[in-house]
Amino acid sequence: MVDFTQASARPRPERAIEALGDAFYDEVAGARFSQTILRWRNDRAAEQVGLDSMDDEAWVAHFGRFEPIAGSLPAPLALRYHGHQFRTYNPEIGDGRGFLFAQLRDDAGRLMDLGTKGSGQTPYSRFGDGRLTLKGAVRELLATEMLEALNVPTSRTFSIIETGEALERNDEPSPTRGAVLVRLSHGHIRIGTFQRLAYLRDAESMATLVEYCLKQFYDEPAGPDAAARLLGHVVSQTALLAARYMAAGFVHGVLNTDNINVSGESFDYGPWRFAPTWDPGFTAAYFDHAGLYAFGRQAEAIHWNCMQLAVSLRTISEAPPLIEALDGFSHAYQAAVTDALFWRLGVTPLGGDRDRATIEAIERGLREAGVGIDAFFHRSFGGDIPADFGSAFADARAALSPYASRKSRSDSYWEGPPASMLIDEVETLWSAIDQRDDWTPLMEKLSHIRMMGQALA
Structure with a gap:
């Protein structure tokens, strides 16, 4: 166990969840994996909770073998909950292939959870094996990075470790590679x-x-x-x-x-x-x-x-x-x-009915023209909708004329292609990993997504 409490004032480990009492969770043990190959560590997120100085060996020990973080939870906790699943109530669910591994304070003082996915069976696994496919982990990484760049409040993919397991699944070619994922989020308390x-x-x-x-x-x-x-x-x-x-x-x-x-x-x-x-x-x-x-x-x-x-x-x-x-x-x-659409379009709202009418015109144009969402916001950033998008945007162009742009002309991101994440792109990125163990296209895509996030911010 790495004792961070002796090393520095950071990280700031917590055990706040224990205040709820053991009626809210079950203490569990993580799975033991045949291999632990580090595939992704999110140092940007790790810095916010004081874990960025951890070397890869310690990283794998914590997030692949679940050695406790000093001062945080002494053992993983599978949280208890029920839920409506497609409007049908199910009282027989809970953390079935993941658990709450640790809690820490981030650099803003917020309580943050490190939760797992694919870490083994719990009392709520039912007939599942408690595992996660490597493809599922890669897909979650792509989703969270894209959403973070697009200003959506989201958990972040903190760690991906390949486990050396061959998993059988009904919804993808099998056997397929296994992984364990750790996500960083502001709590795991659900409706x-x-x-x-x-x-x-x-x-x-x-x-x-x-x-x-x-x-x-x-x-x-x-x-x-x-x-x-x-x-x-x-x-x-x-x-x-x-x-x-x-x-x-x-x-x-x-x-x-x-x-x-x-x-x-x-x-x-x-x-x-x-x-x-x-x-x-x-x-x-x-x-x-x-x-x-x-x-x-x-x-x-x-x-x-x-x-x-x-x-x-x-x-x-x-x-x-x-x-x-x-x-x-x-x-x-x-x-x-209204605020979110203006933010992505790169213009400053004016307020009131004018903003609502402008957004309605933009949405109407998007429905009628059938242009790609990512291409539209990329090429129209700053409020200037290109003429080749057609007459469906005539009302939107007129409505946007009095709005001020927040586009930075010095940002080279806008000169290149938009960062998108359609299903064909996801499959292509996974194919490179699956067939050639080539992670370069994925890392290049993640770099492009983060470039978009910086440009939008």
Whole structure:
């Protein structure tokens, strides 16, 4: 075990989750892997939690063999929760192939979790093997890096270690390579965590959980209106998340209540896709036959999930303040989606009805013209929509004329191609790894994505 507490003032290990008590989790042991080959370490994220000075040997010891980080959790914890999965309630889920490995404070003082994916079986694995494919890990890395660059609040892929295992899967060619992933995120408390307590009618634990979330995620004390205040925060933060999904052209694919973090941070990436065009009916998951989580229905889905949180909080709160908090979703979403689209377009909002009309004109043009989302925002950054995108954008061009651009002419990113992440690109990047063990195209793509993030910022 590396004792960072003796080495310096950083990192700042935490064990805050233990304040909830063992009714919220099960202590588990990580899987033992035949190999531990370091494939990705996110030093940018590691610097924010004081782990960037760790050498590769120590990195693999912690994130491939799960040796505890001194001062943090002495053993991994599989968190307990329930959830609606495609609107069907399931009380038999929980952390089935991952666990909470450690907690630390970041350089802004926020509580951060290091959680795993593919780290072995837990009491909630059911019939699963608790493992993750290397392709699944690479896909999550691509999703999180792209979303971070596009200003979407997201978990970050902290570490990927290949495990030397050959896994059998029904939805991809098998045997396929195995991996264990570690993600860094602002908590792992889900709407489904609250649903489990409501299902058990455990008012005391519900109050404890509300207090924990207010303190750790929103820096507020508990009080007589604690449940409604927490719901209000979750409503505003998840409305922001839904809005930024839209501006990014992103489809999460599985917006179940167990996949919605009450900190408002996106995480747990499975069948995600970026929409090629502004098609509200575009879906990511092949099993989403009804289009429940389609591109244009994500705000509706997240609002429905917030309603399930409100239902759960009725365990300790009267209905009127919860209803009032829920009613704020629509306004919060409309304001956030306007800001998010202007941000990606690179212009400064003017405010009021003019902004809403401009956004409507842009969305109308995107639907009618069928141009690529990434190409549109890349070539139109600064508010000047190219003429070759056609007459569908005539209203949008006129509407944008009084807006000020924040485009930096000195940034060379805008002179090259857009950083995109469509399904064919993902498959090409994976093919290079799968067939030739060539990681160069992936690393070049990640570098291009980070260049876009710097240009947009």
